[in-house]
Amino acid sequence: MDDTPAWAPESIRQARADLSRLIEPGDLLGSLTVSALGAEPALDLIRSGTGPSDRVQQQVGEAAETAGLTARQRKLAPALERWRTRRGQTGHRRMLDSLRRRGGGLLIPEDAAWPRQLHDLGAAQPVALWFRVAPGESDPYIEAPARLPHPARSVAVVGSREMTDYGAQVAWETARQLAAHGVSVVSGGAYGIDAAAHRGSLEGADEEQRPAVAVLAGGVDRLYPAGNERLLHAVMDRGIIFSEMAPGSAPTRHRFLQRNRLIAALAAATVVVEARWRSGALSTAHHAMDIGRPVGAVPGSVHSASSAGCHRLLRHTPAQLVTDAADVMELVAADAAGVLAAPDGHPAPEGASKPLGESATDGLGDIDRRIYDALPVRSATTPSRLSEVAGLPIPHIFGALTRLERKKLVRRTTAGWGRAGYHPAPQSSG
Amino acid sequence: MDDTPAWAPESIRQARADLSRLIEPGDLLGSLTVSALGAEPALDLIRSGTGPSDRVQQQVGEAAETAGLTARQRKLAPALERWRTRRGQTGHRRMLDSLRRRGGGLLIPEDAAWPRQLHDLGAAQPVALWFRVAPGESDPYIEAPARLPHPARSVAVVGSREMTDYGAQVAWETARQLAAHGVSVVSGGAYGIDAAAHRGSLEGADEEQRPAVAVLAGGVDRLYPAGNERLLHAVMDRGIIFSEMAPGSAPTRHRFLQRNRLIAALAAATVVVEARWRSGALSTAHHAMDIGRPVGAVPGSVHSASSAGCHRLLRHTPAQLVTDAADVMELVAADAAGVLAAPDGHPAPEGASKPLGESATDGLGDIDRRIYDALPVRSATTPSRLSEVAGLPIPHIFGALTRLERKKLVRRTTAGWGRAGYHPAPQSSG
Numbered sequence: 115m116d117d118t119p120a121w122a123p124e125s126i127r128q129a130r131a132d133l134s135r136l137i138e139p140g141d142l143l144g145s146l147t148v149s150a151l152g153a154e155p156a157l158d159l160i161r162s163g164t165g166p167s168d169r170v171q172q173q174v175g176e177a178a179e180t181a182g183l184t185a186r187q188r189k190l191a192p193a194l195e196r197w198r199t200r201r202g203q204t205g206h207r208r209m210l211d212s213l214r215r216r217g218g219g220l221l222i223p224e225d226a227a228w229p230r231q232l233h234d235l236g237a238a239q240p241v242a243l244w245f246r247v248a249p250g251e252s253d254p255y256i257e258a259p260a261r262l263p264h265p266a267r268s269v270a271v272v273g274s275r276e277m278t279d280y281g282a283q284v285a286w287e288t289a290r291q292l293a294a295h296g297v298s299v300v301s302g303g304a305y306g307i308d309a310a311a312h313r314g315s316l317e318g319a320d321e322e323q324r325p326a327v328a329v330l331a332g333g334v335d336r337l338y339p340a341g342n343e344r345l346l347h348a349v350m351d352r353g354i355i356f357s358e359m360a361p362g363s364a365p366t367r368h369r370f371l372q373r374n375r376l377i378a379a380l381a382a383a384t385v386v387v388e389a390r391w392r393s394g395a396l397s398t399a400h401h402a403m404d405i406g407r408p409v410g411a412v413p414g415s416v417h418s419a420s421s422a423g424c425h426r427l428l429r430h431t432p433a434q435l436v437t438d439a440a441d442v443m444e445l446v447a448a449d450a451a452g453v454l455a456a457p458d459g460h461p462a463p464e465g466a467s468k469p470l471g472e473s474a475t476d477g478l479g480d481i482d483r484r485i486y487d488a489l490p491v492r493s494a495t496t497p498s499r500l501s502e503v504a505g506l507p508i509p510h511i512f513g514a515l516t517r518l519e520r521k522k523l524v525r526r527t528t529a530g531w532g533r534a535g536y537h538p539a540p541q542s543s544g
Numbered sequence: 545m546d547d548t549p550a551w552a553p554e555s556i557r558q559a560r561a562d563l564s565r566l567i568e569p570g571d572l573l574g575s576l577t578v579s580a581l582g583a584e585p586a587l588d589l590i591r592s593g594t595g596p597s598d599r600v601q602q603q604v605g606e607a608a609e610t611a612g613l614t615a616r617q618r619k620l621a622p623a624l625e626r627w628r629t630r631r632g633q634t635g636h637r638r639m640l641d642s643l644r645r646r647g648g649g650l651l652i653p654e655d656a657a658w659p660r661q662l663h664d665l666g667a668a669q670p671v672a673l674w675f676r677v678a679p680g681e682s683d684p685y686i687e688a689p690a691r692l693p694h695p696a697r698s699v700a701v702v703g704s705r706e707m708t709d710y711g712a713q714v715a716w717e718t719a720r721q722l723a724a725h726g727v728s729v730v731s732g733g734a735y736g737i738d739a740a741a742h743r744g745s746l747e748g749a750d751e752e753q754r755p756a757v758a759v760l761a762g763g764v765d766r767l768y769p770a771g772n773e774r775l776l777h778a779v780m781d782r783g784i785i786f787s788e789m790a791p792g793s794a795p796t797r798h799r800f801l802q803r804n805r806l807i808a809a810l811a812a813a814t815v816v817v818e819a820r821w822r823s824g825a826l827s828t829a830h831h832a833m834d835i836g837r838p839v840g841a842v843p844g845s846v847h848s849a850s851s852a853g854c855h856r857l858l859r860h861t862p863a864q865l866v867t868d869a870a871d872v873m874e875l876v877a878a879d880a881a882g883v884l885a886a887p888d889g890h891p892a893p894e895g896a897s898k899p900l901g902e903s904a905t906d907g908l909g910d911i912d913r914r915i916y917d918a919l920p921v922r923s924a925t926t927p928s929r930l931s932e933v934a935g936l937p938i939p940h941i942f943g944a945l946t947r948l949e950r951k952k953l954v955r956r957t958t959a960g961w962g963r964a965g966y967h968p969a970p971q972s973s974g
Contacts (some may be wrong), residue, residue: 413843416867
């Protein structure tokens with residue numbers, strides 16, 4: 115697969131395969147270290163057994179400060195101890211090879227096929243993404259890209275394990291109709307609403323469509339829960355399953371919660387069909403809101419405990435009430451005009467850069483203009499400082515920076531976010 | 545009752561009794577004529593059979609222009625023709641007397657007991673309000689004031705005639721709990737949700753409380769619909785029924801829709817329990833929003849046609865999702881801080897007027913300040929022009945003007961709204 119420039123060199127893939135084993139999901143300093151140093155140097159540092167040089171600590175520390183980590187969280191020495199606990203479990207070349215024969219592989223941010231919607235997670239972007247499809251005639255690396263959820267035409271349909279007949283019907287029917295309209299349905303492969311959503315999406319899509327995406331909390335070699343094994347095989351027949359955990363990893367509570375951020379980030383919108391007052395599905399909704407994605411919630415009886423979490427979202431968050439697939443499509447369309455506006459997943463070409471000054475910010479929405487105005491003219495800043503200056507919550511900041519970046523009005527560097535043109539050290543954010 | 549200054553002179557009451565017969569609800573030029581000329585001169589003009597003098601046309605026309613009526617709608621001559629069609633049906637002194645023996649009477653804006661929350665209707669405020677309580681030892685004019693819905697502790701609970709068991713339960717239980725917390729429950733006396741709400745409120749309140757208020761579309765002597773006669777008698781036993789229509793008037797479709805604005809205006813918040821996609825209950829919700837009152841809607845199954853109107857409100861209007869009486873109380877509390885802030889229903893005394901200038905507007909909310917700032921300094925303006933200048937929708941304008949008027953920061957005259965202190969011709973809006 116490294117015979118085409120669309121795929122990153124195999125050495126980087128192998129390094130990230132190992133790193134996905136060493137660094138737990140949501141370990142922000144881990145992913146920041148990998149993106150600041152590069153995958154191979156980061157892995158070498160972990161393997162070396164020596165402490166970080168002052169230069170390396172400074173480089174990673176700056177990136178971590180920009181991402182809002184505390185001074186304590188920015189320290190590499192204790193983090194290296196943490197990452198070295200599984201040092202014996204590296205060497206994933208053989209795992210990559212054997213998984214490839216079973217329809218699996220590893221996507222990494224350096225690949226052209228990397229789902230660019232994951233960039234919105236910022237420092238919480240996964241180190242790599244393991245995938246698996248049903249083994250067939252073609253190579254999984256040829257098969258996978260066509261099955262990725264489209265950044266603007268994908269919806270996460272999630273909910274509680276304890277569902278009612280009502281929730282089962284709504285999840286199935288909504289997913290079925292979404293799939294029939296060519297929308298990828300992303301869910302977590304769990305019992306209850308997740309399973310109903312996967313089933314509905316497989317029912318609704320025709321042969322040409324890529325209906326189903328399941329994101330697992332454990333390795334893609336473990337089809338968990340066991341009772342959904344057949345369903346997950348059906349997902350792999352026509353869709354794809356993902357995990358940021360290396361094969362062999364067990365699903366833990368921490369990994370379930372971290373997994374939810376991937377579901378939220380892979381989909382253009384998240385819909386909660388049924389959720390109890392305290393439900394993991396609410397965490398998926400909050401992850402989606404944190405990165406500025408629209409969230410829908412299905413109403414139900416005020417007497418149903420399985421709808422209490424949905425009503426909670428509708429009362430206390432910007433979540434929109436949705437009653438059917440048409441309502442969900444409105445959410446997606448609204449979002450497509452915003453965060454995911456670039457056509458076909460390709461950012462605007464460099465030459466499309468607008469001139470700076472008053473005219474460059476003409477036509478910006480209120481929030482984007484407010485955040486642009488809050489950016490320092492000759493230096494960089496952090497999203498949390500921007501949030502304070504602009505007086506807007508963090509989720510707005512990320513969404514707006516992404517839009518402004520696409521318009522070439524702002525740039526992100528290791529020092530943070532700044533206005534394009536004035537920035538001391540521009541560097542690609544990819 | 546005219547031996548105490550709390551009650552307006554009997555002659556005005558009789559005039560308004562006749563006027564309530566001659567002028568249909570929602571006839572804005574009618575109520576504007578009555579408030580511009582005074583009740584007795586207005587009635588004399590209608591009775592006279594002659595056209596309006598230039599001076600009278602000008603006086604009424606200016607008030608009507610301020611209220612936003614078109615040039616055509618402001619013409620008195622054709623309106624007088626309209627109001628004179630029922631000229632033979634005046635002479636309500638006897639009706640007032642006989643109704644009084646049966647527990648009924650007439651409240652008019654000149655009475656201290658007039659529900660001041662009706663002022664928020666502006667030009668759509670009714671000419672008078674007929675009431676009825678169960679006849680007892682004390683005079684209805686002594687009994688009625690204690691049974692009026694408290695401006696800050698009253699909730700309209702409304703919905704469709706075609707309700708489900710679910711809607712019946714939620715309406716009954718919500719009203720019961722509201723009444724148990726000393727909240728008056730206002731509804732329309734109809735079958736379905738209205739009846740369930742009245743029943744729940746009667747169940748929940750103890751003897752000392754004034755739980756139930758029914759606003760009818762026909763005269764208070766006609767307990768419509770017949771199947772709810774017993775229920776409406778129960779309402780009169782402990783609460784009160786209202787109508788702006790004179791006794792003997794039939795409920796018509798037009799009067800039902802107009803009646804809904806009174807339900808919305810009498811209550812501090814409106815809750816829709818069940819409503820079909822096109823339901824009269826939605827008109828009550830929209831009337832409430834038009835005058836800046838909070839609206840709640842109860843969610844239900846997305847498969848229930850009886851919840852479709854509630855979901856419609858929740859998707860497309862500022863209506864808040866409410867699941868129980870506690871959620872409704874939050875709506876009311878939020879509102880109590882705004883429109884209905886004056887304690888005990890009494891406007892601030894004249895001496896409480898704040899000095900003008902910067903300090904006078906300190907502590908105003910964003911919207912109120914924006915509207916205050918949009919007011920011309922040395923002249924008067926109309927709500928629709930204010931809406932343009934301030935860039936805020938009309939419902940915000942009315943709510944804010946009412947609050948600002950209460951704070952003595954703005955004054956309303958026949959020429960329109962202006963800042964207090966600079967206004968050329970101050971005049972009471974009562």
